[in-house]
Amino acid sequence: MGASQTRTGNEHQHLMDKTGFSSEQIKNLRKRFLQLSGNEETIRNQRGDEAGAFQEIGFEQFLMVMCHFRPPTLKMTAEEKEAMRKEKLRFLFNMHDTDNDGTITLEEYRKVVEELLSKSGAIGQETAEAIADAAMLEVASTNVPHMAPDEFYEGITFQHFEQILKGLEMESRMNIRFLDVDTTTMRCGRSTS
Amino acid sequence: CALHRGAPSCGSSARLTAPTCVLLLLLFAFVSVASASRDDAPGGNNETGRAPPEDSHHHHQQTNSSTHHKKAFPVLSFNYEHVRQPFEISLWILLALLMKLGFHIIPRVSNVVPESCLLIVVGLLIGGIIKAIGEKAPMLDSKLFFLYLLPPIILDAGYFLPIRPFTENMGTILVFAVVGTLWNTFFVGGMMYAVCQIEGAQLGGVDLLSCLLFGSIISAVDPVAVLAVFEEIHINELLHILVFGESLLNDAVTVVLYHLFEEFSHADTVTVGDALLGVVCFFVVSLGGIMVGAIYGLLGAFTSRFTSHTRVIEPLFVFLYSYMAYLSAEVFHLSGIMSLIACGVMMRPYVEANISHKSYTTVKYFMKMWSSVSETLIFIFLGVSTVAGPHAWNWTFVIFTVILCLVSRVLGVIGLTYVINKFRIVKLTKKDQFIVAYGGLRGAIAFSLGFLLTNSQLKNMFLTAIITVIFFTVFVQGMTIRPLVELLAVKKKKESKRSINEEIHTQFLDHLLTGIEDICGHYGHHHWKDKLNRFNKAYVKRWLIAGERSTEPQLISFYNKMEMKQAMMLVESGSAAKLPAIVSSMQNIQPRGPARPRAIPSISKSREQEIRKILRANLQKTRQRLRSYSRHDLLIDPFEDGLSEVRFRRQRVEMERRMSHYLTVPANRQEIPSVRKVCFEPEHQVYTYDTDGESLRGRRASHSHPSASDAAGLVNESTRRPDQSGAAEPRPKAPDDQEDQDQLTLSRCLSDPGPNKDEEGGGSFLS
Numbered sequence A: 001m002g003a004s005q006t007r008t009g010n011e012h013q014h015l016m017d018k019t020g021f022s023s024e025q026i027k028n029l030r031k032r033f034l035q036l037s038g039n040e041e042t043i044r045n046q047r048g049d050e051a052g053a054f055q056e057i058g059f060e061q062f063l064m065v066m067c068h069f070r071p072p073t074l075k076m077t078a079e080e081k082e083a084m085r086k087e088k089l090r091f092l093f094n095m096h097d098t099d100n101d102g103t104i105t106l107e108e109y110r111k112v113v114e115e116l117l118s119k120s121g122a123i124g125q126e127t128a129e130a131i132a133d134a135a136m137l138e139v140a141s142t143n144v145p146h147m148a149p150d151e152f153y154e155g156i157t158f159q160h161f162e163q164i165l166k167g168l169e170m171e172s173r174m175n176i177r178f179l180d181v182d183t184t185t186m187r188c189g190r191s192t193s
Numbered sequence B: 001c002a003l004h005r006g007a008p009s010c011g012s013s014a015r016l017t018a019p020t021c022v023l024l025l026l027l028f029a030f031v032s033v034a035s036a037s038r039d040d041a042p043g044g045n046n047e048t049g050r051a052p053p054e055d056s057h058h059h060h061q062q063t064n065s066s067t068h069h070k071k072a073f074p075v076l077s078f079n080y081e082h083v084r085q086p087f088e089i090s091l092w093i094l095l096a097l098l099m100k101l102g103f104h105i106i107p108r109v110s111n112v113v114p115e116s117c118l119l120i121v122v123g124l125l126i127g128g129i130i131k132a133i134g135e136k137a138p139m140l141d142s143k144l145f146f147l148y149l150l151p152p153i154i155l156d157a158g159y160f161l162p163i164r165p166f167t168e169n170m171g172t173i174l175v176f177a178v179v180g181t182l183w184n185t186f187f188v189g190g191m192m193y194a195v196c197q198i199e200g201a202q203l204g205g206v207d208l209l210s211c212l213l214f215g216s217i218i219s220a221v222d223p224v225a226v227l228a229v230f231e232e233i234h235i236n237e238l239l240h241i242l243v244f245g246e247s248l249l250n251d252a253v254t255v256v257l258y259h260l261f262e263e264f265s266h267a268d269t270v271t272v273g274d275a276l277l278g279v280v281c282f283f284v285v286s287l288g289g290i291m292v293g294a295i296y297g298l299l300g301a302f303t304s305r306f307t308s309h310t311r312v313i314e315p316l317f318v319f320l321y322s323y324m325a326y327l328s329a330e331v332f333h334l335s336g337i338m339s340l341i342a343c344g345v346m347m348r349p350y351v352e353a354n355i356s357h358k359s360y361t362t363v364k365y366f367m368k369m370w371s372s373v374s375e376t377l378i379f380i381f382l383g384v385s386t387v388a389g390p391h392a393w394n395w396t397f398v399i400f401t402v403i404l405c406l407v408s409r410v411l412g413v414i415g416l417t418y419v420i421n422k423f424r425i426v427k428l429t430k431k432d433q434f435i436v437a438y439g440g441l442r443g444a445i446a447f448s449l450g451f452l453l454t455n456s457q458l459k460n461m462f463l464t465a466i467i468t469v470i471f472f473t474v475f476v477q478g479m480t481i482r483p484l485v486e487l488l489a490v491k492k493k494k495e496s497k498r499s500i501n502e503e504i505h506t507q508f509l510d511h512l513l514t515g516i517e518d519i520c521g522h523y524g525h526h527h528w529k530d531k532l533n534r535f536n537k538a539y540v541k542r543w544l545i546a547g548e549r550s551t552e553p554q555l556i557s558f559y560n561k562m563e564m565k566q567a568m569m570l571v572e573s574g575s576a577a578k579l580p581a582i583v584s585s586m587q588n589i590q591p592r593g594p595a596r597p598r599a600i601p602s603i604s605k606s607r608e609q610e611i612r613k614i615l616r617a618n619l620q621k622t623r624q625r626l627r628s629y630s631r632h633d634l635l636i637d638p639f640e641d642g643l644s645e646v647r648f649r650r651q652r653v654e655m656e657r658r659m660s661h662y663l664t665v666p667a668n669r670q671e672i673p674s675v676r677k678v679c680f681e682p683e684h685q686v687y688t689y690d691t692d693g694e695s696l697r698g699r700r701a702s703h704s705h706p707s708a709s710d711a712a713g714l715v716n717e718s719t720r721r722p723d724q725s726g727a728a729e730p731r732p733k734a735p736d737d738q739e740d741q742d743q744l745t746l747s748r749c750l751s752d753p754g755p756n757k758d759e760e761g762g763g764s765f766l767s
Helices: A005-019 A023-037 A059-069 A078-096 A106-118 A125-143 A158-164 B011-040 B047-060 B081-105 B107-112 B115-133 B142-159 B163-168 B170-196 B208-218 B223-233 B237-266 B272-304 B311-331 B336-354 B357-388 B395-420 B430-438 B444-451 B456-488 B500-520 B525-544 B547-551 B554-573 B575-581 B605-619 B622-628 B645-660 B695-708 B711-723 B741-751
Strands: B676-678 B687-689
Touching (some): A005 A023, A023 A059, A023 B500, A059 A078, A059 B500, A106 A125, A106 B500, A106 B554, A125 B500, B081 B115, B081 B357, B115 B456, B142 B223, B142 B237, B142 B336, B142 B444, B163 B170, B170 B237, B208 B237, B208 B444, B208 B456, B223 B444, B223 B456, B237 B444, B272 B311, B272 B336, B336 B525, B357 B444, B357 B456, B395 B430, B500 B554
């Protein structure tokens, strides 16, 4: 990597500007990325052929995903915090909206709830669906209060999504700690959840 | 507490209560005076007392007229001594609560002045009246305070402690509690010693250890005062938990320092070994207290697993185990407050899963009630003791104490926040720091600890200073914190209830963040929380929660609780008026399936396959579903045989209540208990309701229902929907049956053959 030192220096600067991480954080993440990818340049998608999923991601894409989990800093103004919250909510929205059509339909929401409950025991699909239905109903009632009975609520749009999760204060919650120093507790292997 | 908001404010009633209050005060004072003066009166009015004199009379004057010793039978007699003590206690409590009631009827005052201040003023008045009459007013006895008045408040705080913000901010809270209190103690103690060295202050007799002892008493933030003031300003969760958590956890530090300095002040020399022992003592006290509390909490949780037959005594277990935890910790001089908190926190998730809904309500309301009474009594007694107690006022000492307390608090918070912010993800802003510093109120614990001091000459001076600091913090800081919060535009607590979307996303975030932390490769906060949850689910819940609920995920409990609340709300509010408010019904969000316009589509083969597979799979889960709803039954033992008929009926009514939430046609609502069949949109269960005992068969038949209807029936279903104006529709309805749907479909349900029920059954299916 000797000859590419200056190149990585420039890249680092570019990445730092784009994602807002500090130089040490980027170095640590790069180490971790190499660990996960087995010292290659990209991480392969091991799940096979999911529709709409990338086959492999590079370091920059890895960083872009990670930068959604940065915490707000003390110096941020209210608008910056608002923008950060929107960004994080956008990330969540895109996670739920698997077909990328801009709305979360009932099916997609059901899938989310099912996956939440799937590891938690044998309660069954109906409760998951009932919960998803109730949640969807809540979104509909909150955002479109006067729907005639034969109107159809297509799905949760991003504005509605923002509206219902307004109380959760995403910018304070959806964060993890990015270390500035190197820790020795890095584990190899797939992530469990 | 929402319990005492919203009192109506009429002008006339306000005018009436002021003289009423005064009258009550006078009555109160009179009775306490009367009872006080009976201290030296002999129990002379008893009937039994009459007997010996009468006998002697009889002996001496037996020749006299018989009217001497043959008195008339007393129809009405007065015997106050007999009931004196309980009478007085009850009267104190009753009048204290009447005061509390009075304040809330006068709206202007209660908006400006926090309740604690008003109660102290009342106490001062009462003490003044008693003293003016010349009697001795009761002091706030330390034993009474620590054994009877303090535990209910702490238990209430610990049981309802919001766990998530508490554990997320645990590091910050611990730093403030331990390091902050230590800093306060040594700063105040040291500076007071320096002050005492000043020539003109006549404070030469105060040595360093006494000053440090005084510092340790005065430096601890008091949970009672913090609760009383912060409850009314509705500040955001983070700040509330920071100040409040600090006030709870600093008890360990206070206990250790107090005993340490008390011991040292009797000893001659203090060595380094003693100081080290002090540090060890701190760990023993805090960890020991927590352990004692945790053990009692687990015992309580375990006991509650078996109380399904005796629901009435369930709340008592909660209270008694907690109180025993407190007392056991006090036996060993461990931190009783931390023990109580640990007990409540440990016990709560398991007990709430086990006890009935009514017991839960009882526990909640009794705790709130006791803690409210305790708090009121504490503040009143504080006022009375101020008037009653011997005082030794020393201007220098008192003024410097107040100033130093403020200064040390501010410096401590600023310094510690600077360090803490390096480790926090979400930093504390200057506004947060100000509120944390300003919210450091002192209260009755400091007073009681001061009262326990044995050195009498310094004791009075210390007590005076302590009372002054308490008054200053409670009155000045307590009254001004609300306008300051408004002025600084500090974030308030969000008032709305938790919605199901928020709950889903909170859980989702937990998983997501755990996963991302894993990707980044370090063991963060979420990682450990996840591990704890797994451990809890795999081992602990099995032992401590009865029946099927041990495997229930939290999202489902939440959902069920919410549904039940909504069902109860709906029933209580009277259905017809409320329902139009629920305007989006289920059918608004159902995708119309392949047949969006009114044409009749044909359902493709693969879709049909899919539907059948799902129906089949769902039928097999019938049993499980039944049992999982059993906990709403108060009368039915969950261990009973699952096919009991009454249980079916109750479950049906329950389900029906829930489902009716989704209906928009009021007409259906009025027929709750009677015979009706409610069928729902494809996604929901089909249930048959009948009251004549054909429950089992009816239920099975209902599940076989959709199976009997084939694809054509489904098609009918989806075409019908656009025609309806939101009525619930039964599933296999003949096109012309809309009017008599109830009776006809009921009979159809019952008459449907059941052979198909084993291959494909009812239940939801995706359209």
